[in-house]
Amino acid sequence: MSRLFVRLTLGVITLFQLSAPVTAGTLDDYYLQQFGETRNAQRQKAVLSAAPEAPEAQGAARCGMPLKHGLRRDWKLLEPTTQKILAKQLAMPALSGPEQSVVSFGGHFKVHYTTSGSDTPKVSQINTWPGLSNITTPAAWARQVAETFEQVYSSYSGSYNYRPAPLPLNSTSGTYDIYLQELSGMGLYGYAEQPTLANGYIDQNYNVGQPFPNSYSSYIVLENDFAENLYTGLHEGPYTPLQSLQITAAHEYHHAIQYGYNYYFDIWYAEATSTWMEDELYDSVNQLYNYIPNWFTQSTMSLDIDESTSTGGGYGRWIFNRYLSEKHTPVMIRDAWERVAGINSPNGYDIPMAPVLESVLSSTYGASLSNDFFGFAKRVYTKEWSTHLSEIGKIHPYSPVASYSMYPVTNTSITLPHYSFAYYAFTPAAGVPSLTITVAKSAGIQTAAFRKSSGIVTEIIANTDGSSYTDNAFRSADEVVLLIANTSGSFDSANANVSTDGLTAPVTPTPTVSGSSSGGCFIATAAYGSYLHPQVQLLRKFRDEHLLSNAPGRAFVALYYRTSPPVADYIARHPVLRGITRLAMTPLVLTVAHPLAIFYLFLLTGTIYIALRRRKRPV
């Protein structure tokens, strides 16, 4: 009996050992099949079954949270090649229930969704909207999502001729991944990103590296149904779930395309382009007009400020793309993205887009960003848009920084950062038959004046002096407006003075690029080795508070910024010179840091000197 037991035990152990490799293969295949990944043909191990059917063809294979937990548990038992294929599954979003998927008919997109938990699309709220009564299951909505993305893909790769978003290097399905998750709690329409692995690094399979050096793949997470009032009840709505889906698909997939051109794209322009494309692809959904008012009411902020709907940054700037596309065709915008593709990141930072736009406009279109920004600023008032004509009324009107109805207007000043503008409005007043506006402007400033009468806008040609505008029939005008724009990318404190009494004060020279707040003191930075060095910071503060606040100081700073870079460069490359410069700058730094103490020291020295001179004189 005992011998039988021993033999049985040995037999079981032997069988177990023999089956181990097969079991391993089964485990690998099991996970590969469940996640809809096919085996690589070069793999050594035999495949136990035919390539698995696509999950969607099986009627929703399940690979949700429990499966991902299992994958984590069994990770070390899998072969390296299987781990490589399935690594993204651990980094991808986990839905609230078993995951199902549907592939678009065109085969470019796989939509992942669930029918359990909070991520389940609320079809009962979707199908109450006109035209959506056929959405009776989450699968039907997922199908709608997939086909909407297919439509977007077709537009981008067809008529707009963009490169499709690249797929991860280890993609075997050939589809771009989209996940439907409940995002209304976070107030999001969707997002695009790369999966992050357990070690905190982005999955290297998404670092595609072709056809451009910084090409990245991505995936998209979408709000699961866009059924909440948050989306449907926005200004100028209502917006149906399908409309929100359409513009979000157009928006997010353009981000995916942008990642494909260059990971280091400039975010404000990415949002400006994605938002602009919403209306190009889905003209009837006009939600994007909501983002313009916060730009036009804060037009003294630069074109390329950080994205934020509260300032119109990024999102509101889409209207500038409409101007560019009307003037140069939409191809110009794509050209700008293709130009970015070939540019290296400046040491891990994003690539500033304004110089890229300038480069494309000047090299390909015989234009300049300066002139186009000025043309755009004019159009804000004239509204002479040539496309989307039925929507011109949706574009927020110009918003003056000051309005006058009592005259004369005495000297008033404005300082503008790069690529920004301001309007002044003048309305007729009794006893003022004509109006002459005089402007003094620093480098970087361009001006224009317009007269509106009976709703018709005409541009007032500048007087022969080039610095004043006269409306001899001011009394009959609805209003006269003056546009002041900083159309330069180099001057951050361009300024202008305006008056209607002819006593406009002269302006002060404009300090060069970003001089007011972010520019560095070149020589001090070179000498102290860092822009963030405390002494450099001290000198920068002195510059901002005591030099840039007055005309002679600004002139000195402008001169310094023109002449110092080559000197600073030479100093930075010679350690001995850096030491000498630091020593030489010490009295200056001490004077700036302790002005009173230095003053008293000089007073003391002077007193001693005078006393000595007096003692020397004969009595």
Add this chain to the structure above:
Amino acid sequence: MSRIITFLLVFLIGTMLSTPISAASKRPADVWNYYHFDGTAFAPGPADAGTAFVAVREKVQPVVLTTEAVVPESVELPDDSGVIAGICYFQSSGGKLGSGRSFNPCPRIPLLIFSAGKQLVTVQTDDHGYFVVVLPAGVYSVSNGPFAAEINVERGITTLVPLRAGKRMVD
């Protein structure tokens, strides 16, 4: 005679003035300077309460703090050494219904430091996503997976580096 006395007095005053100036130029700055990460770059000043920031002082090892109430201990840097300090973060940009740019620090992730193409050392970020590494003066590359920044380490100087680990486009 009086000329000689005048000369001697001026020389004495000059010496008295230049000695502290010379000394001041050689000794470390005696105050800590605070820098916080604003989502894009390091900016002067401490961060909001409870959020980490870096205290920097010349020729002294920088310290990551969460409150100004703590006076950092001064650990002098070795001769010919400088410091790379910074934060590794995940950038989150945009938001149609939100308010724009934000970031999440990446705690406890390894960063690789290369010199002349060879991996020199690995440093791990702390619980706040910050890292501090003392290195001999020279040029280094700090990388987090595919993302890297080239840094010139100067003697006695702390160079602050914001190292992005990811970029999420939110709408």
